[in-house]
Amino acid sequence: MAELAVRSVVQKLGNLIVQEAMDLHGVRDQVEWLERELRRMQCFLKDADAKKNKGGIDGERVKNWVTEMRDVAFEAEDIIDSYMDLKLRGQQKDGCIGFLERYMFILVELIGLHKVHVDLKGVKVRMHELSESRTSYGIANIGETIGTTSQFRSQDVIPILPQLNEEIDIIGFDDEKEKIVQELVDITNTNRSVISIVGFGGLGKTTIAKSIYNDPKVRKNFDRLAWVIISQEYNILEIVKKILSAVSITSSGDTIEKLSAKLFNELTIGKYLVVLDDVWEENVWDQLQKVFPDVDNGSRVIITTRFLNIPKIADPTAQPHELRFLNENEGWELFLRRVFPRQNIETCCPIYLVDSARKLVKRCKGLPLALIVVGGLVSTKPKNKDAWEKIVKSMKWQFVEGGERCLEILALSYNDLPYYLKSCFLYFGCFPQDMAIPAKTLIRLWSAEGFLPTKNGKTIEEVGMDCLEELAQRCMIQVTKRKYDDSASYCRIHDLLRDMCISEAKENRYLEIYKNGTANCGTKTNAARRLMICQEIETLNYSNSKLRGLFYYNEYIYNTLAFKALNEQFGGFKLLRVLYLNSLDMSEFPSGIKSLAHLRYLELHVDNPKEVPSWIGHLRNLQTLIVHCRMFIGKISDSLWTIENLKHVDLGISSSVPPPNMGNIELKNLETLKWVPAGEWIGKMLPKLTNLRQLNITNISVDHADALSSSLQKFVQLASLTIQGDEIPLDNIITAFFQSTLPQEIVYLGRIQL
Structure with missing residues (x-):
């Protein structure tokens, strides 16, 4: 950081x-x-x-x-x-x-x-x-x-907890194990094959690989077997020595050239199985593949890794085995086997402890490593409800015996991130637990904060999507939904990783969470850069002139006291770049926002707004404006269209009255324009918005068909079009829209006229 x-x-x-x-x-x-x-x-x-x-x-x-x-x-x-x-x-x-x-x-x-x-x-x-x-x-x-920082990794890291027991911890992955075993012993495939087991830290990649490696059916199928741990800090010479020592006798004084040649020759004699456990870099396979001969005898290499790009390089034709989180029943069984070893799963847990046990299992969110750590802790406590409920109420991973080690294992992936991805990852701590986070929201927030590096030939949104996909590839986050072009639409973060994320963010003054009327904001020279409020507030007792991001979430529909509390303090956040007011329902735009000259991202819920106020034009740095509302916005001030930095405008249900001319500025940066009513501006101003990628227009009629189709022909970057109206003329609009070679989608809302 x-x-x-x-x-x-x-x-x-x-x-x-x-x-x-x-x-x-x-x-x-x-x-x-x-x-x-x-x-x-x-x-x-x-x-x-x-x-x-x-x-x-x-x-x-x-x-x-x-x-x-x-x-x-x-x-x-x-x-x-x-x-x-x-x-x-x-x-x-x-x-x-x-x-x-x-x-x-x-x-x-x-x-x-x-x-x-x-x-x-x-x-x-x-x-x-x-x-x-x-x-x-x-x-x-x-x-x-x-x-x-991975090139300077510590050698003191143990990749898995020592108390893991393969025989009981394989729960939930029997089918996956059987598939891999079948691939290993398949006599019809005589090529040297690479089988990859991929997954988030703590999912059990090494555990499954060990179970497979020790399976009698597998061991009798190969003449030579070797297991080597790669980990974050590795030395190719030492790896070659370890493999060679497992299949033959090695001389420690030989050079890498001699040892590699010797290993290659040894592996040509008979059928081999080599497991490369915990691979972090592509370079490992690039170098080691030279010592793995393919003599058409069905030899195999197993790779365990947290990164999806490594299997694609090792064997592009093979489908990697991506591990999932355990479901509730599987998690329950694994937990009970840790707490009540060698007992009947159906009867081992007393009825008076079931509720507490279920809460603990739910807290682990299907992560085997977490279930093992918590189960190990509970097994040392008295078997009474008070003792177990105490763990439920006070459980913080860093204070749980073995929990610190669990977080350390998860933190390996974080420590390996490039500097810009670390900041992007920590942003997940700004969202509530279990929230499905829109990918485009994340990328726009990252952009507003200045986190995304510049890359020649790519837009900042494309760079942001690359960062999001890299985090998913590293198994740091999960992409839960994809769009028609296979790009990420929604994503989420596992609760345990989120805990680690927030812990790291707090330590680095990246984020503070406002709870019980206070936040540990430190001194003015030691204040956090972002504040998240996830509770009902009547007053906001928080002073921090250095704040860059403010996030408010509230499950209640109406909260006039929270609106007042926040509005009164905006004047003290002069350097704010991001204002994300989710589920804070208001009847008007908070007037305190007009003093936030540095604001780049504004998202808020307005219940029944009379207008987008004229002071919105004071926000000269604004890049993104998103308004959620239940009723039509009465009026959109012309000053909105004078903000030259605007890139994304989403006005929710929007206004029934179209903007007159959308100002005299060409809005060269505008990429998203959603829920703006049709009007004369389609012919006058829309043709100038040549960088549009997403367009959503309401109240379209036959009168707008020619102007709209004429404008669409100029939009070579437009990938998504939504048009809404009573009578939608589609013939020339469709022809104009599909002039571009980009992946595209078109949505029609209303009565279609052909």
Whole structure:
């Protein structure tokens, strides 16, 4: 997270240097120095992140250094955003009143710029101190490369818990095991085949592989067998030695060339089965496949991995075995076998403990590792309801015996993520438990926060979808629904991973959760960047001028007190970029939002809105506006269409009155336009929206057919069209829509006229 914070600030500093009026008080020189120093410090952060994860006194000291580095980066970001806030507030306005307002603001701006100068000097001093102290902590310069910290992984990681017992822990995967065994012993397939077992950490990949490896039917089918654990930190020479020692006798003094040749020759003699357990990188297979001969005798290689891309590379023709979570009955059986070993599953659990046991099983969400850890804990407690209910009520994984180890195993995948994916993953902590999260919502939020890297030839949305798919490929999240073009539509995160996500987010000042009227927001210089409120509130006792994201969820339909509480505090969140008000029903747009000049993402529920207010135009940085409402919006202010940065507009049921001209701006960035009523603007303004990818228009009639079809011919990127009306003329509209070669979908709502 420190690396991400530094990269974000470096980018902002580069942009800030080119701003006008930067020479006042020597601010420009300080900003340039800070940019150079932060860029240089990036070279040390990967090594520091690796060292802090090794624990011990030295690891703790380095961890403190990384924390200070992150805090300095956050402080620099706050200074930059505060400066940009001054610039936004002081922009020239039209007319005499605008001139007077600008003139009166000059003094405020001078005071603000002086504060920026003083604050930057303080950051400069702290940066110098950190630079001096890093050498005493042994933090090395390992080069500035975008990637993961996985190249500096700890060797102290045990891939599975030692108490796992294959005979009882295979529950729920008997069918999958039988399929793999059949593939292994299939005499009709004489090619060397690679069989892959893929799944989320803790699902039991290694357990199943061991059960298969030790199966008598399998062992008698092969002449030579070898099992080698790859894990995150690996050495190809050592792997080759281990395989060779399992099938023959090796000489430790031989070179990799000699050992590889010897292993290849040994494996050509007879039929072999080699298990490569816990593979993390494609490079492992790229190198090892050279020592696995294919002599047409039915030899096999089994790979266990958390990554779906590795099986595709190892054997593109084979379908990987993707493990699932256990269902309720399977989870119940596994739990009872841990708590009551060697007892009858049907009768072992006393009736007075069944309710508590069911709650614990439900808490594990079908994850075998979690069920084993909790079952092991419960087995040590007295068999009475009070003792078990105490565990149910107080269970926090990091405080459960064995739970910390469980979280560590899950955290391996997180630690291996590239810096930008870490921040994308932690965003899942901003959503309620078990929520089906729209993929497009996530990507737009990531974009608003500036998390997504730029890639030549790809839009920011395409980069975001790539990030989402990579998280799914790494089994960090689950894609629960896909669209017609196979892209992700909805996703979710396992509860246990969400717990780990929130724990990591809190430690890194990424997210805080507001509970029982308070949040552990720390000091003003130590406040979290995002706040999630998941409860009914009457007053909001939270002060944090550094807040970048605010998320509110409420199951109640009407909550005027919550609306008032939030509206009164928006003025204190001047640097807010994301405002996500889910299920907060209001009769109007909260007026406090108009002061949030940095806002890029706004989503809210408005029960019966009279209008999209004119002050919406003050939000010059707004990229996404989503309005959920039960009734028609009475009026859409023209000022909405003056926001040049707008990319996505979804107005829910929208207005029955079309916008007159949608302003005089071409809205070159607009990609999504949903639930806007048809009108003259279709002929005047729609043809200018050439970057549209999704279009949803209501109240279409025959009168709009020619103008709409003419506009559609210009939209080479349009992939989704929804039109609604009493009489929908489809003949020329369909022809115009399908001019593009993109995957497309069209939806008609109403009476179709051909």
